[in-house]
Amino acid sequence: AQGFELRDVYYRYDREQETYALQAVNLRIPSHRMTAVVGRSGAGKSTLIDVLIGLVQPERGQVLVDGKPLGAGEACELRRSVSYVSQDPFLFHESVRDNLAIAAPDASEAQMWEALRFAAADAFVKRLPEGLDTVLGDRGIRLSGGERQRIVLARAILRDPSVLVLDEATSALDGEREAGIQEALERLRGRMTLIVIAHRLSTIRGADQIIVLDNGAVVQQGGYAQLSEER
Ligand code: ADP
Ligand code: ADP
Numbered sequence: 001a002q003g004f005e006l007r008d009v010y011y012r013y014d015r016e017q018e019t020y021a022l023q024a025v026n027l028r029i030p031s032h033r034m035t036a037v038v039g040r041s042g043a044g045k046s047t048l049i050d051v052l053i054g055l056v057q058p059e060r061g062q063v064l065v066d067g068k069p070l071g072a073g074e075a076c077e078l079r080r081s082v083s084y085v086s087q088d089p090f091l092f093h094e095s096v097r098d099n100l101a102i103a104a105p106d107a108s109e110a111q112m113w114e115a116l117r118f119a120a121a122d123a124f125v126k127r128l129p130e131g132l133d134t135v136l137g138d139r140g141i142r143l144s145g146g147e148r149q150r151i152v153l154a155r156a157i158l159r160d161p162s163v164l165v166l167d168e169a170t171s172a173l174d175g176e177r178e179a180g181i182q183e184a185l186e187r188l189r190g191r192m193t194l195i196v197i198a199h200r201l202s203t204i205r206g207a208d209q210i211i212v213l214d215n216g217a218v219v220q221q222g223g224y225a226q227l228s229e230e231r
Contacts, residue, residue, distance in 0.1 A: 001066075002066050083157070091143070096112075
């Protein structure tokens with residue numbers, strides 16, 4: 001099966017402690033689909049991502065990627081093909097071009113433009129009628145939180161990753177802008193595996209699968225309709 005699989009995974013940060021950050025976790029994350037991971041703060045969402053991409057090794061259990069156990073060598077290669085967008089978009093105090101070129105030094109301006117449009121940055125593009133070079137090259141540009149978030153998303157897309165992790169990445173956006181990002185994710189789903197960490201239900205409406213974590217354990221797993229029925 002293409003994608004990730006966790007089999008009976010346990011992880012704790014401190015072996016002296018009784019509490020596990022992840023316990024008895026069994027799940028599948030199919031490739032080229034959108035999987036949402038939901039749960040309150042401390043539920044284990046970030047730890048789950050770290051285990052998936054081999055940043056940390058489970059104490060017990062197995063991580064499989066495309067059916068094969070995730071060893072140290074594979075994890076290194078996997079992490080190169082993962083783009084991660086956090087809830088605090090990090091941009092340097094330089095131009096949009098500089099911020100995009102960090103991820104993809106060889107990208108042409110046309111590719112940068114395309115990635116910006118893809119990241120639902122149309123409004124941003126329209127706001128700046130001066131044209132391509134000014135928008136990409138202006139170092140004094142003032143960006144709103146929403147714009148920054150979309151530039152970070154564009155940067156992640158430019159790397160053409162096989163896995164894109166969005167960690168509460170749309171939390172700074174208002175409803176309309178968030179809808180724009182959702183559209184972008186719909187289009188991206190055919191190209192890469194999407195893992196969306198979310199608190200808000202609106203963010204995950206389009207997800208193929210929702211995994212609900214609580215206290216390090218998977219308490220629910222299924223489609224949107226399935227989960228609403230169970231509740
Ligand atoms: P979430 O991402 O859902 O907020 P985390 O995966 O960050 O949850 O945390 C899961 C559990 O592991 C929590 O109890 C948290 O306190 C603990 N934890 C997370 N990171 C560390 C760390 N670096 N050292 C010790 N405990 C940690
Ligand atoms: P939004 O309108 O999307 O909610 P924010 O309120 O999050 O925007 O914007 C936060 C503030 O940070 C804004 O006043 C913005 O001008 C400023 N800002 C934008 N980009 C940068 C940057 N690259 N470095 C420092 N400050 C910035």
